[in-house]
Amino acid sequence: QQAPPTVADTYYGFGHPNDTLAVDRRANATFVILARNSDLSGTIRSIREIEDRFNRKYRYPYVLLNEEEFTDDFKKRISVLTPSTVEFGLIPREHWFQPDWIDEDRATKSRNKMVADNIIYGGSVSYRNMCRFNSGFFFRHPLMEKYRWYWRIEPDVHFHCDIDFDPFVYMEDKNKVYAFTITMYEYEATIPTLWGHVRDFAKLHPEYVAENNAMGFMSENGGEKYNLCHFWSNFEVADMNFWRGPTYTAFFEYLDSKGGFYYERWGDAPVHSIAAALFASRDQIQFFDEIGYEHNPYTHCPKLGNNWQKGRCSCDPARSFDYDGYSCMSKWDRFMDL
Ligand code: GDP
Ligand code: MN
Numbered sequence: 646q647q648a649p650p651t652v653a654d655t656y657y658g659f660g661h662p663n664d665t666l667a668v669d670r671r672a673n674a675t676f677v678i679l680a681r682n683s684d685l686s687g688t689i690r691s692i693r694e695i696e697d698r699f700n701r702k703y704r705y706p707y708v709l710l711n712e713e714e715f716t717d718d719f720k721k722r723i724s725v726l727t728p729s730t731v732e733f734g735l736i737p738r739e740h741w742f743q744p745d746w747i748d749e750d751r752a753t754k755s756r757n758k759m760v761a762d763n764i765i766y767g768g769s770v771s772y773r774n775m776c777r778f779n780s781g782f783f784f785r786h787p788l789m790e791k792y793r794w795y796w797r798i799e800p801d802v803h804f805h806c807d808i809d810f811d812p813f814v815y816m817e818d819k820n821k822v823y824a825f826t827i828t829m830y831e832y833e834a835t836i837p838t839l840w841g842h843v844r845d846f847a848k849l850h851p852e853y854v855a856e857n858n859a860m861g862f863m864s865e866n867g868g869e870k871y872n873l874c875h876f877w878s879n880f881e882v883a884d885m886n887f888w889r890g891p892t893y894t895a896f897f898e899y900l901d902s903k904g905g906f907y908y909e910r911w912g913d914a915p916v917h918s919i920a921a922a923l924f925a926s927r928d929q930i931q932f933f934d935e936i937g938y939e940h941n942p943y944t945h946c947p948k949l950g951n952n953w954q955k956g957r958c959s960c961d962p963a964r965s966f967d968y969d970g971y972s973c974m975s976k977w978d979r980f981m982d983l
Contacts (some may be wrong), residue, residue, distance in 0.1 A: 654715075654720060654732065654733045654734075655730065655731075655732045655733075656720065656724040656730070656731045656732070656733075668702060668703055668811065670811075670814060671703060671704075671705065671811070671813070671814070672793070672794050672811070672813035672814050672816075672817050673791075673792055673793045673794060674705055674792060674793065674794035674795065674796065674813040675705060675706045675707065675708050675789070675792045675794070675795055675796075676695070676700075676705055676706070676707045676708070676795070676796050676797075676798050677707075677708045677709075677710065677783060677789065677795045677796070677797055677798070678691070678692075678707065678708070678709045678710070678797075678798050678799065678800070679709075679710050679711070679775065679778070679779065679783065679799075680709060680710075680711060680799075680800055681711060681713070682711070682713065682715060682716050682719050684800040684801075685718075685719050685722060685723075686800075687799075687800030687801035688709070688723065688800040689722060689723065689726060690800070690801060691798050691799065691800055691801060691802050691803075692707070692723065692726045692727065692798070693726060694802075694803055694804045695798060695804050696726060696727050698804045698805075698806065698807055698808055699804065699807075699808040700727065700729065703811060704727075704728060704729045705729060705796070705813070706729050706730040706731065706732065707723075707727065707729060707730070707731045707732070708732050708734060708786070708788045708789055708792075709723065709731065709732070709733050709734065710734045710735075710736055710783065710786060710788070711733075711734075711735065711736065712735070712736045712738075712741040712742075712774070712778075713735075714735055715733045719733075720733050732788050734786055734787070734788040736778065736782075736786065737786075740778055740782035740785065740786070741774050741778055741782075742774060743770060743773070743774065743907055747904055747907045747908075748904070748908075751904075751908055752770075752904075752907040752908055755907075755908050755909065756768050756769075756770070759834070759835075759910060762834060764832065764834050764835060764910065765832070766910065767910060770907075772910070773906055773907055773910060775913075776906060776910070776911060776912050776913045776916075777901070777906040777907075777911075777913075778913075779878065779913035779917075780897060780900075780901075780906070780911070780913040780916045780917065781897040781898075781901060783795075784885040784888045784889055785889070789885065792885065793884060793885055793886055794813045794816065794817070794882070794883070794884060794885065795881070795882070795883060795885060796812070796813070796881070796882045797878065797879065797880065797881040797882075797883075798880075799879045799940065801940075801941065802879065802880070802938065802939060802940045803938070803939035803940075803944075804936070804937065804938060805937030805938065805939060805944070805946060805956075805958045805959045805960035806935065806936065806937035806947060806952075806953070806956025806957065806958035806959075806960070807955075807956045807957050808935065808936060808956070809955070809956075810935070812824065812882045812933060812936070813882065815931075816882060816884065816931060819931070820928075820929060821884070821929050821930070821931045822883060822884045822887045822921060822925045822929040822930065823876070823881070823882075823883045823884070823887065823917070823921040823925065823929065823930050823931070824881070824882040824883065824930070824931035824932070824933050825876035825877065825880065825881065825930070825931075825932060825933070826877075826880050826932070826933055826936050826938040826945040827876070827877040827880065827938065827940070827943055827945045827966055827972070827974075828874060828875065828876050828877065828918075828932075828972065828973040828974055828976075828977055829874070829875070829877060829943070829966075829969075829971050829972050829973055830872075830873040830874060830875075830971060830973060831873045831874075831875050831912065831914065831915050833873060835909060835910040835911065835912060836905070836909060836910075836911050836912070836915055837909060838903070838905060838909065839871075839900070839905060839909070839911055839915060839916075839919075840870070840871035840919075842899070842900055842903050842905070843871075843900075843919055843923070844868065846895075846896060846899045846900070847868075847923065849899075850892075850895065853892045853895070853896070853923075853924055854923055854924065855923065855924050855925055855926050856926060857926045857927055857928070858922060858923055858924070858925065858926060858927060859921070859922035859923075859925075859926075859927040859930055859980070860922055860923060861980055862874060862922060862927075862973075862976060862977060862980040863875075863918075863919065863922050871919075872973075872976075873915075874918075874973035874976060874977075875912075875914050875915045875918035875919070875973075876914065876917070876918045876921070877914060877940065877943075878912070878913050878914035878917050878918070879914075879940045880936075880938050880940065881917070882931075882933070883917075883921075887920075887921075887924075887925065892924045893920055893924065896920055896924070897916070900916065927980075927981065932977065934947050934948060934949045934952055935947055935952045935955075935956060937953075937956060937958045937959070937960045939960065943966040943969070944960050944964065944965060944966055945965055945966055945967060946958060946960035946961060946962045946964065946965035946967075947960075947962065947965075948962055948965060948967060
């Protein structure tokens with residue numbers, strides 16, 4: 646009889662003697678990284694950059710999650726990068742895999758059609774598991790439960806500027822809920838029925854819809870049609886109380902019950918974004934211009950004031966994705982100015 650897999654491993658890092666903690670106040674916050682064992686080198690690069698650009702001074706902990714056990718080599722090579730606490734967690738089966746009540750014939754047919762239509766990740770079940778996990782479950786993992794705030798990081802991303810302020814504390818003090826650096830249009834073919842379900846849910850639960858919400862950013866005609874703008878969720882700094890609360894819980898369960906994570910290919914980005922736009926007030930959504938961020942193939946490079954100089958940024962501000970035709974940034978600026 647094999648022992649049941651453990652849910653967590655904890656490593657307590659140790660600091661360099663010259664490396665004093667430079668802050669007197671921190672939020673109840675953590676980095677969270679979802680990764681496979683095969684993502685090791687990219688995960689190392691991402692942690693190295695966020696440590697050098699930010700966390701060297703702040704020492705926020707890390708939680709790494711995987712639906713398979715991380716290897717000893719993975720844990721050792723990650724833990725050596727930081728004096729912060731690093732915890733490695735196994736994702737419970739029921740948070741990850743396709744539920745039994747999904748009609749597999751229907752799901753297979755839809756995947757095959759998406760492959761034929763050349764839709765990115767169209768044939769992948771694991772990608773769908775990942776999107777559903779990030780939409781509804783990461784903040785319920787036992788290792789995440791003790792934290793309120795998280796900063797999502799992915800393997801192989803880049804942080805291009807010094808971050809000389811604490812985004813968590815900033816958000817806590819300003820009553821923010823969700824922060825982004827890049828916003829763009831979603832592929833409509835991955836979410837053909839999502840907006841209809843969102844509208845049905847909002848009709849069913851008008852009491853959940855926030856006053857002064859950001860719906861006007863996502864729809865040009867009062868919510869009838871979705872313009873596909875969303876926040877790119879591979880970067881997120883957000884309040885897990887928002888995801889854990891009754892409103893988002895009901896929203897996620899409603900969407901999940903429609904099966905669209907498997908019958909279509911709903912991403913956690915539109916699901917999180919639409920929730921933030923609908924159930925938070927627009928002032929609770931934060932754009933962090935200061936945080937120069939790259940996830941292939943797009944980069945946000947700071948543009949406001951002297952953010953670029955101040956951050957000693959390595960990105961080219963003239964090539965920031967903000968000005969790309971595929972970006973929703975100008976729409977956001979216009980929406981927030983009104
Ligand atoms: P993309 O950014 O949409 O192209 O998707 P990615 O391949 O970057 O995946 C998003 C995040 O989920 C990254 O942090 C990946 O490391 C992670 N991820 C994707 N698929 C899996 C998986 O099957 N298992 C685990 N453990 N992590 C995954
Ligand atoms: Mn990615």
